[in-house]
Amino acid sequence: EIVMTQSPATLSVSPGERATLSCRASQSVGTNLAWYQQKPGQGPRLLIYGVSTRATGIPARFSGSGSGTEFTLTISSLQPEDFAVYYCQQNDDWPPITFGQGTRLEVK
Amino acid sequence: EVQLVESGGGFVQPGGSLRLSCAASGFSFSSYAMSWVRQAPGKGLEWVSNIGHSGSSTYFADSVKGRFTISRDNSRTTLYLQMNSLRAEDTALYYCARGPYCTSSTCYPFDSWGQGTLVTVSS
Numbered sequence: 001e002i003v004m005t006q007s008p009a010t011l012s013v014s015p016g017e018r019a020t021l022s023c024r025a026s027q028s029v030g031t032n033l034a035w036y037q038q039k040p041g042q043g044p045r046l047l048i049y050g051v052s053t054r055a056t057g058i059p060a061r062f063s064g065s066g067s068g069t070e071f072t073l074t075i076s077s078l079q080p081e082d083f084a085v086y087y088c089q090q091n092d093d094w095p096p097i098t099f100g101q102g103t104r105l106e107v108k
Numbered sequence: 109e110v111q112l113v114e115s116g117g118g119f120v121q122p123g124g125s126l127r128l129s130c131a132a133s134g135f136s137f138s139s140y141a142m143s144w145v146r147q148a149p150g151k152g153l154e155w156v157s158n159i160g161h162s163g164s165s166t167y168f169a170d171s172v173k174g175r176f177t178i179s180r181d182n183s184r185t186t187l188y189l190q191m192n193s194l195r196a197e198d199t200a201l202y203y204c205a206r207g208p209y210c211t212s213s214t215c216y217p218f219d220s221w222g223q224g225t226l227v228t229v230s231s
């Protein structure tokens with residue numbers, strides 16, 4: 001099973017600043033790495049797939065990068081609606097499909 | 109617009125059974141693999157099960173293997189999760205999600221999600 005580890009668990013950033021979230025896989029996941037955003041009371045929303053491709057309707061301030069086992073989600077200028085929980089996920093080698101434990105992005 | 113609407117959740121005693129449904133609309137349901145993903149209260153996301161577009165291939169997390177069954181009715185555009193021998197640790201919000209699936213050029217993860225249906229297992 002590929003274990004996904006996200007850091008930090010909680011990230012405090014001020015609106016307008018940049019946020020950088022990290023995700024590490026226990027073995028290479030190729031390009032099958034995705035990021036999701038989840039707000040309270042809502043289902044997750046796909047932000048990024050294939051490491052760096054934004055899903056339909058996702059603003060350009062969201063970007064993904066990385067390769068192999070180390071990945072990053074960057075939000076270039078935080079908007080009020082961006083404060084949420086973010087998950088990375090791999091579907092390179094499955095079952096099982098695995099998620100990171102999440103990073104909570106909160107207002108500083 | 110893709111819509112996924114889950115139903116069938118509720119309160120059940122340990123050892124009991126429930127069947128969840130996910131009504132899909134806005135896309136060609138029979139062309140896509142579908143999955144169930146759950147989230148225990150205050151916890152992260154856990155993949156539960158996946159079924160291929162025709163229903164001929166199914167996969168399960170070890171935590172539910174042998175207790176849960178996934179199926180689909182493409183004529184009704186509905187996904188199901190039959191949950192038997194339920195345990196307290198199965199308590200969670202259960203999401204229906206489209207994917208993962210691949211086209212000729214790209215593989216996609218879970219690209220659409222429902223709002224979830226809550227399953228509570230307690231005595």
